[in-house]
Amino acid sequence: FAEFDDAANLLAANPDATTISIDEPGEIPKNQHSHLHEPGREEDDELLGTNDSDKTELLAGQKKSAPFWTFDYYQTFFDVDTYQVLDRIKGSVFPVPGKNFVRLYIRSNPDLYGPFWICATLVFAIAVSGNLSNFFIHLGKPTYHYVPEFRKVSIAATTIYAYAWLVPLALWGFLMWRNSKVMNIVSYSFLEIVCVYGYSLFIYIPTAILWIIPQEVVRWVLMIFSLCLSGSVLVMTFWPAVRDDNQRVALVTVGTIVLLHALLSVGCLAYFFDAPEVDVPAPVIPAQNGTAITKSQ
């Protein structure tokens, strides 16, 4: 390693000398891949990711080399720029049929920034929107006294974070177990699954805000729409991982994923948002002393 010593000595002698640093080799191939596979001629490979699986293995090995008790290890999970996070969010909101979210956007650089802050935003969006919608629904009633309902924030936080972290854990364990029995071509790491789940929850943030509208029909339409979008992201991600398995197992797995996702959104709608009351035209009841009293619900 004589040449390294020389370089170090040179740099020590003249600290202001210009140095050339070589960019991390992982960055350039990542950008090139999205252009190479754009035409979609190799849709299957895109879904499976077999073309770049070797490279991604190498890249994964290069990146996460710090031991897990150092700060640098966790820094590798936050190695994303603003445009990457925005791209991933866009990919979760506009799922392209046939394109796998993990292969297209994550590309062996799963980040924890997206899942964590999308869940945090969703918790507060649901709590605040629920509080606002209840306020508007009950506004005008003489017996109504506004309450901030702060307890619901902790309930929302527990639910959302449990969903976004425990369900991927269970799914990852299940997929690992199936992998040991049936040789699947596609397998995801735990962080990639957490990433997909985290980003797929993004669509619920505008949905929760729009749930303030006190119309039952509007709320259900919004819920089904967002469920389809985020559910399709999840289905398109996990179908290739289980389709080589026994068909019943594959269908049950994908069905459970969608069912849990639906349960989350229905549960949130039911618990945090009071049902908007139906407005019945107030019947006028003539009172005994001659003045009309309107009876309102």
Added chain:
Amino acid sequence: FPGLTDVSISEDIPVEGEITVPVGSHSPDEDFSTLDEPVRETIMRDLKAVGKKFVHVMYPKKSSALLRDWDLWGPLVLCVSLALMLQGGSADSRDDGGPQFAEVFVIIWFGAVVITLNSKLLGGTISFFQSLCVLGYCVLPLTVAMLVCRLVLLAGSGTISFIIRLIVVIAMFGWSTLASTAFLADSQPPNRKALVVYPIFLFYFVISWMILTFTPQ
């Protein structure tokens, strides 16, 4: 010193001075030791530092004083006063009321720690306690907003008071976010600034929401 053999001092120039170093009240130890100063001076020094930082927050310019000499007294005072002022907003059942003292405390400190960790993980060069210090001090405008809201609520709680409170809280929320961004932005990597600023925005939004929805019993 071979070059100085031919130098000589003439007789009529007096050479004088003291060889010994005077030991007394000017020894270097006494300048750094604050053990003997009156307690009032010690406390006033810290209070002045805290007060100076408050002024920096209210008029945020890119000064490094807030970052260099960080302290957590100011954030503690602000957090405790904010949590105390948010008391008294209760409802019929404990479950539906506003946040309790411990909840406000935990939200502010845990939120500040999480945001600091986030900015460090994203590659920020600021130290842990400096970031805590900045985030804590920038709660000052929101504490002022809380004070104003409580005074307005004393006058009445109708629509007009709500509009006044809304405007005040929105203005102070913007001030807090801008102040903390002004102090923290320089230490972040350039293409991740938005990733660092967004959690700060969320943090102050949550505190503003708690202030705005405060309803006295």
